[in-house]
Amino acid sequence: MDKTNKKEVWLVASGDLRLAANQLCWKAQETMEAQLSAAIERQGWRLKRAHGYHTEKQHGFIDSQRMGIDVFKAVPPDVPLIVAESVWQYTHHVLAGLTTHRGPILTVANWSGQWPGLVGMLNLNGSLTKAGVAYSTLWSNDFTDDFFDQGLAEWLEKGMIKHDLRHVMPFDLVKIPKADEQVGRSFAQRMRRGKAIMGVFDEGCMGMYNAIVPDDLLHAIGIFKERLSQSALYARMRTVGNAEAETVLQWLLDKGMTFNWGNDEGTELTRRQTLEQCKMYVAAVRIAAEFGCDTIGIQYQQGLKDLTVASDLVEGLLNNQERPPVYSEDGIEYFAGEAIPHFNEVDECAGIDALVTYHLWKELGMNGANTLHDIRWGEYYKGGDIDDFVWVFLISGAVPAAHFAGGYASASSWRQSPMYFRLGGGTLRGISRPGPIVWSRIYVREGALLADLGVGRVVNLPEAETQRRWQATSPEWPIMHAVLDGVGRDQLMARHQANHIHVVYATDEPAAHRACRIKAAALDELGIKVHFCGNVKISGQ
Numbered sequence: 204m205d206k207t208n209k210k211e212v213w214l215v216a217s218g219d220l221r222l223a224a225n226q227l228c229w230k231a232q233e234t235m236e237a238q239l240s241a242a243i244e245r246q247g248w249r250l251k252r253a254h255g256y257h258t259e260k261q262h263g264f265i266d267s268q269r270m271g272i273d274v275f276k277a278v279p280p281d282v283p284l285i286v287a288e289s290v291w292q293y294t295h296h297v298l299a300g301l302t303t304h305r306g307p308i309l310t311v312a313n314w315s316g317q318w319p320g321l322v323g324m325l326n327l328n329g330s331l332t333k334a335g336v337a338y339s340t341l342w343s344n345d346f347t348d349d350f351f352d353q354g355l356a357e358w359l360e361k362g363m364i365k366h367d368l369r370h371v372m373p374f375d376l377v378k379i380p381k382a383d384e385q386v387g388r389s390f391a392q393r394m395r396r397g398k399a400i401m402g403v404f405d406e407g408c409m410g411m412y413n414a415i416v417p418d419d420l421l422h423a424i425g426i427f428k429e430r431l432s433q434s435a436l437y438a439r440m441r442t443v444g445n446a447e448a449e450t451v452l453q454w455l456l457d458k459g460m461t462f463n464w465g466n467d468e469g470t471e472l473t474r475r476q477t478l479e480q481c482k483m484y485v486a487a488v489r490i491a492a493e494f495g496c497d498t499i500g501i502q503y504q505q506g507l508k509d510l511t512v513a514s515d516l517v518e519g520l521l522n523n524q525e526r527p528p529v530y531s532e533d534g535i536e537y538f539a540g541e542a543i544p545h546f547n548e549v550d551e552c553a554g555i556d557a558l559v560t561y562h563l564w565k566e567l568g569m570n571g572a573n574t575l576h577d578i579r580w581g582e583y584y585k586g587g588d589i590d591d592f593v594w595v596f597l598i599s600g601a602v603p604a605a606h607f608a609g610g611y612a613s614a615s616s617w618r619q620s621p622m623y624f625r626l627g628g629g630t631l632r633g634i635s636r637p638g639p640i641v642w643s644r645i646y647v648r649e650g651a652l653l654a655d656l657g658v659g660r661v662v663n664l665p666e667a668e669t670q671r672r673w674q675a676t677s678p679e680w681p682i683m684h685a686v687l688d689g690v691g692r693d694q695l696m697a698r699h700q701a702n703h704i705h706v707v708y709a710t711d712e713p714a715a716h717r718a719c720r721i722k723a724a725a726l727d728e729l730g731i732k733v734h735f736c737g738n739v740k741i742s743g744q
């Protein structure tokens with residue numbers, strides 16, 4: 204591949220929309236680009252940046268869709284192009300340009316947990332897949348390893364990279380036990396017939412194109428969007444009294460949850476911020492009930508971020524069956540004893556998964572508390588009975604307390620980072636307990652819904668290692684130490700179509716495999732194209 208005979212690879216870097224995040228994370232991007240550039244030079248090519256460092260803004264990211272479109276006007280359409288990411292980025296900044304780029308595209312991230320660069324690249328990958336844009340993808344610790352060098356050489360020569368995807372098995376090609384198939388199909392038929400409402404508080408969070416499911420695809424599986432506004436949520440928060448917020452907070456304190464309160468609104472979590480989050484929780488439940496929603500998603504990070512505290516504590520509470528009661532104005536408890544499955548960052552693919560999983564798990568006699576996590580990073584770990592690649596699954600704020608060994612008593616709330624969340628608000632943070640899990644991801648490709656499913660386990664790492672992983676990433680967010688059965692690091696990265704991965708616990712290992720098979724049958728019955736990934740015991744043996 205050398206369409207211009209100049210042996211020149213162009214580079215664009217997409218960033219956040221929030222200036223503070225772009226400024227703080229710029230250093231990491233610079234370091235990564237220098238390493239990447241050296242790797243490309245070793246192969247006899249040179250890297251050319253399509254946009255420069257902005258002295259006034261003090262960073263060199265594309266920080267808006269407008270800027271992205273303008274930058275792409277100067278990129279010759281046939282040149283090889285790298286999108287390099289070491290930070291969380293908004294895909295729509297570069298999506299427009301990439302949809303018309305004719306030359307080979309490579310997305311690259313550095314294998315670092317410092318900032319969510321891998322997360323940003325995975326979002327971009329899922330979005331490009333949904334948009335039907337061809338691309339290849341690579342990642343590296345320091346851009347000197349063989350895996351990266353060989354992948355880069357392949358891309359420079361052929362314009363594409365073929366990754367090892369032998370861990371993927373289409374559901375169509377396998378036979379699961381009849382009894383499991385019946386349970387899954389019967390559940391799905393009832394679900395589709397019963398229909399469900401997905402409450403969407405402002406669609407399209409942070410340019411996550413992959414997270415928007417076209418209505419017609421949802422209708423085909425029996426789910427219908429209720430388009431709700433974050434303004435209405437904010438207005439409703441203002442009708443919740445202080446006494447009601449205090450009651451919610453007291454409930455959490457009584458359960459043993461701790462709050463890392465300080466006094467400085469700009470950098471610390473304050474009691475006032477937590478009470479505002481309690482009001483948001485009550486308002487969200489009331490709106491969900493009044494619109495008859497079966498699941499809701501609050502995007503928060505654009506819009507509400509300029510008005511009020513983070514939504515994370517709210518989201519974690521909603522996803523748990525045991526949560527502070529919320530009553531109608533005339534005293535009837537809404538959704539008594541039930542979770543209200545919530546999809547973080549209005550990731551509607553995760554919303555489908557949250558809804559299906561919550562109800563299916565309950566039908567199978569298991570706790571349906573589920574959540575998405577970011578695929579943030581990971582490292583090999585050897586010690587005790589663990590000799591595996593252990594992922595750092597981390598989500599930007601909250602998981603259901605049922606995922607922690609001690610429930611609410613082992614949960615704490617920390618202030619969200621000021622660079623992303625100026626007005627503060629706390630997280631629902633803890634360490635996910637060890638145990639078998641089923642993981643999944645629903646995504647859109649070629650105008651259809653697909654799902655990847657596998658099994659794994661959450662492991663207990665020594666306290667020092669947990670702290671090391673937290674310090675290397677975002678210590679204010681909840682963490683899960685996950686091992687995926689039969690799916691290597693590079694296999695997951697090559698295949699996965701989103702920044703998020705969905706997880707739910709099973710009571711024991713055989714139950715995880717059985718539930719994974721049943722869920723696959725249910726999704727297949729809904730018309731979703733399913734693939735098993737890794738070592739799922741397909742035949743039940």
Ligand SMILES: C[C@H](O)[C@@H](O)[C@@H](O)C(=O)CO
Nearest residue numbers: 291319322577599623702
């Ligand atoms: C706070 C950031 O914007 C995060 O939300 C981002 O890193 C993500 O988690 C994206 O899934």
